Amino acid sequence: MRHLLNPLDFSVEETGRLLDLAVDIEHHLPEYAHVCDGKKIATLFYEPSTRTRLSFEAAMLNLGGSVLGFSSAASSSAAKGESVADTIRMISCYADICAMRHPKEGAPLVASLHSSIPVINAGDGGHQHPTQTLTDLMTIRSLLGRLNHMTVGLCGDLKFGRTVHSLINALVRYGDVKFVLISPPELRIPEYIREDVLLANHVEFEEVDNLDEAMPDLDILYMTRVQRERFFNEEDYIRLKDCYILDKAKMKLAKENMFVLHPLPRVNEISVEVDDDPRAAYFRQVQYGVYVRMALIMTLLEVEKSC
Numbered sequence: 022m023r024h025l026l027n028p029l030d031f032s033v034e035e036t037g038r039l040l041d042l043a044v045d046i047e048h049h050l051p052e053y054a055h056v057c058d059g060k061k062i063a064t065l066f067y068e069p070s071t072r073t074r075l076s077f078e079a080a081m082l083n084l085g086g087s088v089l090g091f092s093s094a095a096s097s098s099a100a101k102g103e104s105v106a107d108t109i110r111m112i113s114c115y116a117d118i119c120a121m122r123h124p125k126e127g128a129p130l131v132a133s134l135h136s137s138i139p140v141i142n143a144g145d146g147g148h149q150h151p152t153q154t155l156t157d158l159m160t161i162r163s164l165l166g167r168l169n170h171m172t173v174g175l176c177g178d179l180k181f182g183r184t185v186h187s188l189i190n191a192l193v194r195y196g197d198v199k200f201v202l203i204s205p206p207e208l209r210i211p212e213y214i215r216e217d218v219l220l221a222n223h224v225e226f227e228e229v230d231n232l233d234e235a236m237p238d239l240d241i242l243y244m245t246r247v248q249r250e251r252f253f254n255e256e257d258y259i260r261l262k263d264c265y266i267l268d269k270a271k272m273k274l275a276k277e278n279m280f281v282l283h284p285l286p287r288v289n290e291i292s293v294e295v296d297d298d299p300r301a302a303y304f305r306q307v308q309y310g311v312y313v314r315m316a317l318i319m320t321l322l323e324v325e326k327s328c
């Protein structure tokens with residue numbers, strides 16, 4: 022039995038196969054309508070979510086399965102003091118697979134140690150978010166036709182943004198990917214990403230705070246929200262929350278074939294005037310998220326399309 026806790030749990034080859042399956046699903050959706058008949062996914066969300074939880078549920082429903090779960094810690098037995106270990110033992114009796122989001126880093130890992138069903142990390146604190154990364158990889162591969170030879174700008178809250186940590190982890194495995202890390206000094210990437218991921222893999226990167234200067238070089242611009250819920254005080258959040266706002270004027274500085282991604286939700290960091298720009302790919306990214314989660318559920322449950 023396999024879990025997905027970190028993007029590196031799948032090799033580059035396995036990730037490639039999963040993305041190929043997601044593309045096949047995209048083009049032949051009705052053929053997958055019954056591959057998970059009778060299977061259930063439990064979505065255990067101890068933190069707010071719209072896209073991730075609903076896309077897991079849509080993915081399982083598209084495959085013919087059913088869904089159960091909770092969408093806040095307050096409505097689960099966590100509010101009574103139940104541990105993650107006990108909850109997952111019980112959920113293992115109800116469902117075939119589960120997706121867990123939790124504010125504590127490592128909670129899905131703890132769950133996986135006590136689970137008899139596959140556990141998918143749907144975001145653990147400021148740590149990792151591997152299914153968003155699979156979504157991002159599918160989006161980039163579909164838009165550019167490749168996952169190598171590119172310059173990726175990551176902009177905003179690089180300290181607390183788990184989507185950024187997972188995406189860097191995954192992309193360093195593809196050749197000739199250069200990163201421009203754009204953030205205020207207080208929100209730079211954590212030391213473990215800089216040392217253990219970027220430097221350890223001899224990846225080219227620079228840390229800057231000016232978005233305008235970075236724009237002309239980028240093939241992908243990955244914007245992120247300042248993660249209010251992970252700040253220790255509101256004053257710092259208010260000071261930093263609007264540090265970058267992508268607008269039409271900034272888009273003029275970018276290549277004609279650059280694409281803008283964002284895991285969403287956005288707050289102010291992308292002006293709505295950018296939404297109509299053909300290079301704005303963040304709503305297409307949401308659609309890819311469903312296909313990739315369908316492919317992931319099939320892969321972890323080891324089900325295949327019958328010919």
Ligand code: NCD
Pocket residue numbers: 072073144150153183184245246284285286
């Ligand atoms: C992201 C998350 O939860 O980390 N959202 C998502 O899953 N699409 C990004 C965010 O909340 O800013």
